[in-house]
Amino acid sequence: MRNVAVTAPYMHNGVFADLRTVVLFYDKFNNAQRTLNPETSKPWDVPEVDSHLALDEEDFQQPALKDAEVDALVAFMRTLTDQLL
Numbered sequence: 859m860r861n862v863a864v865t866a867p868y869m870h871n872g873v874f875a876d877l878r879t880v881v882l883f884y885d886k887f888n889n890a891q892r893t894l895n896p897e898t899s900k901p902w903d904v905p906e907v908d909s910h911l912a913l914d915e916e917d918f919q920q921p922a923l924k925d926a927e928v929d930a931l932v933a934f935m936r937t938l939t940d941q942l943l
Contacts, residue, residue: 860940861939862877862935862939863877863936864939869883874897875897878928878929878932879897881923881928882928885923885928886902888919888920888921888923891922892922
């Protein structure tokens with residue numbers, strides 16, 4: 859995760875421009891309130907290949923994150939960056 863704050867775009871297909879959006883995307887699976895992609899203001903797109911999602915496994919289900927927790931995760935990841943541009 860070193861220098862993750864300066865390696866946008868994110869995800870395998872470069873769909874997200876912002877690191878915070880990546881955290882929100884993963885939290886949407888546990889947080890029914892996260893229905894909109896903040897970069898587009900539209901509902902999250904369906905997965906390209908949904909058969910790869912293992913949403914029913916106990917290990918994946920976690921408590922929903924509060925906004926402050928999302929911000930804290932992003933701030934932590936930014937500390938792993940040598941120099942912000």
